[in-house]
Amino acid sequence: MQSPVKIWRNQKNIAALVGKTGTIISWTIVRVPPGDFTDQAPYPVVLIEMEDGKHVTCQMVDYDVSDLSVGQRVITIVRRVTHPDADGVIPYGIKAKPLV
Amino acid sequence: MKLFVTGAATTKFGELWNASPRGLARHAVFEALKDAETLPSSVEALFVGNMLSGMLGGQEHLGAFFAEELGLTVPAFKVEGACASGGLALHNAVNSLLSGQYTTVAVLGIEKMTDHKPEDVATALMGAGSEEERSAGATFPGLYAILARVHMREFGTTEEDLAAVAVKNHLHASLNPNAQFHNTLTVEQVMKSSRIADPLKLLDCSPISDGAAAVILSIHKTQRGVELSASAVATDTLGLAQRKDLTQLAATRDASQKAYAIAGVTEADIDVAEVHDCFTIAEVLAMEDLGFFPKGKAAAAIAQGKTTVGNGKHVVVNPSGGLKGCGHPVGATGVKQIVELVDQLRGIAGKRQVSGARVGLAHNVGGSGATAVIHILKK
Secondary structure, three states: OOOHHHHHHHHHHHHHHOOOEEEEEEEEEEOOOOHHHOOOOOEEEEEEEEOOOOEEEEEEOOOOHHHOOOOOEEEEEEEEOOOOOOOOOOOEEEEEEEOO | OOEEEEEEEEOOOEOOOOOOHHHHHHHHHHHHHHHOOOOHHHOOOEEEEOOOHHHHHOOOOHHHHHHHHOOOOOOEEEEOEOEOHHHHHHHHHHHHHHOOOOOEEEEEEEEEOOOOOHHHHHHHHHHHOOHHHHHOOOOHHHHHHHHHHHHHHHHOOOHHHHHHHHHHHHHHHOOOOOOOOOOOOOHHHHHHOOEEEOOEEHHHEOOOOEEEEEEEEEOOOOOOOEEEEEEEEEEOOOOHHHOOOOOOOHHHHHHHHHHHHHHOOOHHHOOEEEOOOOEHHHHHHHHHHOOOOOOOOHHHHHHOOOOOOOOOOOOEEOOOOHHHHHOOOHHHHHHHHHHHHHHHHHOOOHHHOOOOOOEEEEEEEEOOOOEEEEEEEEO
8 A cells, every 4th residue: 555654765765776787687577467557567577686786676667678688787767656646645666777 | 292184174266256255264164173073162273374355355353253253262363474374374273282272273274366356466465575576566477477587597497398387287176176277278278378477378377266275283183184294484585686596485495394304204205295386487496495306307397297196106296286276265275285185195085196195295385485384294
């Protein structure tokens, strides 16, 4: 369940992850999504290894099909995650796009 | 102290639109009591394994809820551990007997999923994952697809190899009257089914199911009782991103090593295993992490029929049909696995009987491997 307090508390985590580069270590295309994501499907979800060795799971955007491959370099960006709920606070999060 | 499963029963698994959770619970527990040749008044405590009743049905407080339905006023507990809720409920029941608190208890695993649309079920199931995975819009098929791709890359596992797991488990399910599916499959049918989360297809995935299973567990040996010789649990990180090694589920390895030591057996002693094949790749991982096959060798062995009923020598895996063929009402699965093993060790499993089965293993997983529960039963 979304909550403005939770979204606010999560902001610092987003700031720490944005603008980092890494490579795809595995990926999938979600074709049957959770309820909040129905208007976005199908979409890729990638597991990335960042330069510092940490792994992150996130959605991939602004991609060509050929970018979906193990070893593809990506950069993390801030994007809207799902629709705002009745409180009107927009949930933002980290996504990845190909590094060109 | 020795413990015995004295009674065991399941409802049919499937899309049971006419059945309520109350009715399913009553059926499973009263049949298990009948099987144990005992009365409800012998039950000193009730352990309920369930994951989604709160998120999907709006009903929590399941211990008292089901105790009321069964006409009991004994101590009653809900145990939640995602899709390992049933196995975890049994583990807690075991501990309660070993502590000396009770002498006979009932364990109920139950889930009612098909009252709700698939998107809502997918959202609720993601409660078992990490916050990061939920923000990514990941689903459980998606997370296991990520594990599948790593395994395929590392060991040359193919989509056809994975499909062979579903083919085997549907064959077994066709011999199980309580299974959700009775149709057999071909590799080609699996390969042509619609894509859910690439490379996993619809027929690589266990279904959304309703069902309940129950066992009566006691310190008193009965004539038909089957010894429960080990119950072990291990955990790992909730999210895949925090794992060191994506070619295995470390919790499965850790819990099984503990269980083998407690039961005084090795993987070579296991005649029949019910493992957590929520997706075809999950059975491949389980075969390797339980020690039945070396890393990277399980998929080809499954495809060659080495774990199919009637194979003659090697461990037979998922004679019930597994989660794929028998169905996967998530809280019920871990208890249903025990019911199947009890039938197998008593030699009453009919057409899917594993001949000469003396030692059985149940492997129940929560999330993408954050919880693993292993039980070992002996004839």
